[in-house]
Amino acid sequence: MLFNSFDFLFFFPLVVILYYVLAHKYRAYLLLIASYFFYFYWEPSLVLLLFASTVIDYYVGIKIHNTNNQKKRKLFLYFSILVNLGMLFYFKYLGFFAETSFAILDFFGIEHATETVSQTYNIKKILLPVGISFYTFQTMSYSIDVYRKLIKPERSFVKYALYVSFFPQLVAGPIERANRLIPQFYKKIEINIPAIKQGVIMMAWGFFLKLVVADRLGIYADAVFANPKNYGGPTLILGVYFFSFQLYYDFSAYTTIAIGAAKILGFNLMQNFNRPMVAKNMVSLWQRWHISLLKWLRDYMLIPLSKTKLSRYWIILIVFFSMGLWHGAGWNFIVWGLLNGVFLIFEVGTKKHRKYLINKINIPFLFPVFEFSWRIIWYHSLAFSLIFFRSPSFDIALEYLDNLFVFDNLQFNILKYSYEFYLTIGLLIFVQIIHYYKGNDKVYELITKRTQPLRWAMYILFIFGIVLFSINRQNNFIYFQF
Amino acid sequence: MQIKSLILKISFLASLLVICYFGFVYNITQGHVDRNYYKFTYKASSLILGISRAHDGISPAIIEQELNNSIQKPMLNFAFEKTQSSYGAVYLNAIKHKIDTTSNSGLFILSVSPGNFLITKGLKDSANIELDKNTILRKMTNFNSHPNYEYVRKCYDGSLYRGLLKPQKMFVNIHPDGWLEFKSRKLSKEKQDAIKEHWMKLTNNGYRQVDKYQKKI
Structure with a gap:
């Protein structure tokens, strides 16, 4: 079901x-x-x-x-x-x-x-x-x-x-x-009334993320990944960004609904996402993304492997190879996992050198710029590795990469109506703001701490929003295929 | 007391959600849903069957007009795109639901082209049957009602807010008798050039792909 x-x-x-x-x-x-x-x-x-x-x-x-x-x-x-x-x-x-x-x-x-x-x-x-x-x-x-x-x-x-x-x-x-x-x-x-209220709000928020945001992003991403050779570079680049957010909102929507449903029944499930998009670096990202799987791999693979003679870089590669393979049976998933392993190794391996360089330059107002740049770098390495994750096959992923930097067609919007395109971007910004300040696990705080009239206004607005802006098709959650 | 109040609140909000949903579904069915919606709104005594060629090419209204009273009305264009209406068990079953069995002088126009018999290459029969499960004709059980809530729920893949907007200018005209009419358009010189350029690009792109494969071979 x-x-x-x-x-x-x-x-x-x-x-x-x-x-x-x-x-x-x-x-x-x-x-x-x-x-x-x-x-x-x-x-x-x-x-x-x-x-x-x-x-x-x-x-x-x-x-x-x-x-x-x-x-x-x-x-x-x-x-x-x-x-x-x-x-x-x-x-x-x-x-x-x-x-x-x-x-x-x-x-x-x-x-x-x-x-x-x-x-x-x-x-x-x-x-x-x-x-x-x-x-x-x-x-x-x-x-x-x-x-x-x-x-x-x-x-x-x-x-x-x-x-x-x-x-x-x-x-x-x-x-x-x-x-x-x-x-x-x-x-x-x-019966715990506050917990039930929190659970209901979390479920509703999860449905919103899935039906309104992730599925809407999916329309664009599905189209470009189905036929990358039909699109120019700008469309494909935007397709990558949209898919990275679709994947996050789709999967975290499922988890939010799951945690909310369990909360209503009186159970606490473990947190699976901790605002990964605000991570400062790759290490932090993998501590915040799909936490339950990464903890599993840490406890049952990484820790036992670290007791062997293998170097930590090999261990990272093995763990990320396994993570890729866990996601799906295909070379594209394996390459996705390995790429992320390599990025992580690069980040861990260059940490000292980067720190040394920053200290050497020693211009304090540039520190936040460096930090921000690193965020941009890790996000892009993750997002572009997802080309392998999302493509139906390894060959199509290569085709996607091949066309990625062809700029003979500068079209961004491929959706039927231009307002759908701007709506997609608007919704993305909206949920990103909430993601930044609260994350899905504490989204109920945005509502429960308000006055009663404001709360009701939010409920009603939310109902209208979900009914009017949901994509009206029952799409599977992406992670169901794993 | 608190529980009672919580149940009341949740019931109220759930009812509001249901009412809103059906209200907006009703609203969209009174305007434009999609190109196939009207085909699921009433029983017909006469049918046009086939794939997109029949879907776009044969107007029930014109045939009714030409043949005047010699056929039983209403006539419906019940042809779809080729992925939806290849001739087979699913289409036959849908036709059975569509036909008004009380009629005795209906006209049936059967358009036949290779597309009617296409299946996906390399797939076994069982896999093709699986693919059929995703067709509109297979998903639907209610073929004849207006508003058709089932259609919107199962087959419409847009958002309901579109029902609140002014209909967009389209170069197709969707008739309530199921015909999809393509409007002829007079284009400005600039637009004609833009279209030409677009096709040239596509063609070049096509050649580029062919070149690549040839090099590989």
């Missing part, structure tokens, strides 16, 4: 009402049924996969805990990782790896064999389960934490299954940790 669908508008209030009507001991059951229904609504057969992943890690967690034999504990952990990564590999990466291997074999003239394999195993037909990258990472983190004795295994299957499938964050995160979420299922939750 999509958050931005009419079905969700009926589903969610019903769940909330039933949730607060039911006694505490039945609430976990209700949320579990609701979560499975939420997922089932999409593609019924894929529920089995979610269930299988849940059952395996539930038992693995208990087994790891129950044995003191280090070898056995390791074996169980490997089993869990193998199953989760195996599922990911089969559903998400098999097609990509097959295609790459076939291309190599084709190069050596082994064409017939590859065709036969592809047809026999029907590789292209494998359907990617929505949210698989999110929930497999969540279950893996659980098994690893149990193995590391950071947490005790969850004995209640219902609570554990709910941790894996909790519908607000099931398909696009935040990737929660067991020690944060599961204890919340045990707490008796009373």
Whole structure:
């Protein structure tokens, strides 16, 4: 079920009402049924996969805990990782790896064999389960934490299954940790009016970001990325800027709705974005962008790798390579991840030299100029690396880059009506101002701290805004494909 | 008490949202929705079927006028762009919904061109069927009502505020009988030159691409 669908508008209030009507001991059951229904609504057969992943890690967690034999504990952990990564590999990466291997074999003239394999195993037909990258990472983190004795295994299957499938964050995160979420299922939750109000405002703001801002930016970005050779440099450059903001507002909209929905039910999900667009540099950006994934990679990849003999630059490259691959099975995602790794290495590697240079120049009024310039640099390196992220294939990304600096056509607006173009820019500036001052997590402060008449005026204005300016099509959230 | 007040407030705002939504949807259906909207507003005894050639090229009003009373009215141009109305199961099902089954002397004009039978190259039947799911004809279940809320909800991809603006000058005229008429325009010399230049650029661009591929080969 999509958050931005009419079905969700009926589903969610019903769940909330039933949730607060039911006694505490039945609430976990209700949320579990609701979560499975939420997922089932999409593609019924894929529920089995979610269930299988849940059952395996539930038992693995208990087994790891129950044995003191280090070898056995390791074996169980490997089993869990193998199953989760195996599922990911089969559903998400098999097609990509097959295609790459076939291309190599084709190069050596082994064409017939590859065709036969592809047809026999029907590789292209494998359907990617929505949210698989999110929930497999969540279950893996659980098994690893149990193995590391950071947490005790969850004995209640219902609570554990709910941790894996909790519908607000099931398909696009935040990737929660067991020690944060599961204890919340045990707490008796009373109706908390201020929290519900905050949750409703956050959900409404998330819908606004998605339906009015991100989808509107997407019209422009979709057009240019579909056929980059048809457009001149200025259009393509603007397409990159628009996509960078579309991606941020689309994904942060999902997270804001998820956090808001959980808040209404009395749960606190972890923050996934912390105003990344105000970051001073790349390091700060990656501490603010998709926080739950980056923390996962830090805890389960970066820290263990830093205990090896690898240099920190190699570690950064490996982590960013994995991040790219996590996002999608394609060379374009890998290149996107690696490019960001290289930018980060450049930033970390040149930090001392840049500082030395600035101190050497020692003109105080130029300091803010340097700082601002660095912001421009990191933003542009991120934005232009997104050409690889957004392009449907690596070849199209290259085509995009090829046409990027062709200035024979100085047209900016490619939308049907020019006022749509100016509206897009106006809305972007509006949400950027709010982003700068509050961020999505505290947007409710803009409303709750006002006088009652002003609050109501804002509510009504907001309703008119969302009804009138929404893009009237149910677009998937970008991160659903991962 | 606080809970009651909260529920009341949320219910009020939710109702306002729903009323606003349907109000503005109604408003837009009274003006211009898009080029296909009228095709989903009433049952027809006579139909024009096919792809864009029929969509742009055959006017039901003219045919009705020419044939006077020999066909059962109303006639509707129920042709779409080729990605929407290739001949197949989806189109047939839509036609079944469109036809007024009480009529017995309807006229059916079937435009046939290669485009009617196109499918995406390299895709298997099952994948093409999947693609069909995104067509307007497949999404719709209500083919005959005005205002057609379902159409706006599922197929209109603009924003509702457009219904509040003055209609833009367009070089097409959308008739309520489904015909999409292209207006002939007298262009100034400057505009003609601009269009010519634009096409030249596109052509050059095209040649540039061809050159590139040839070099690669």
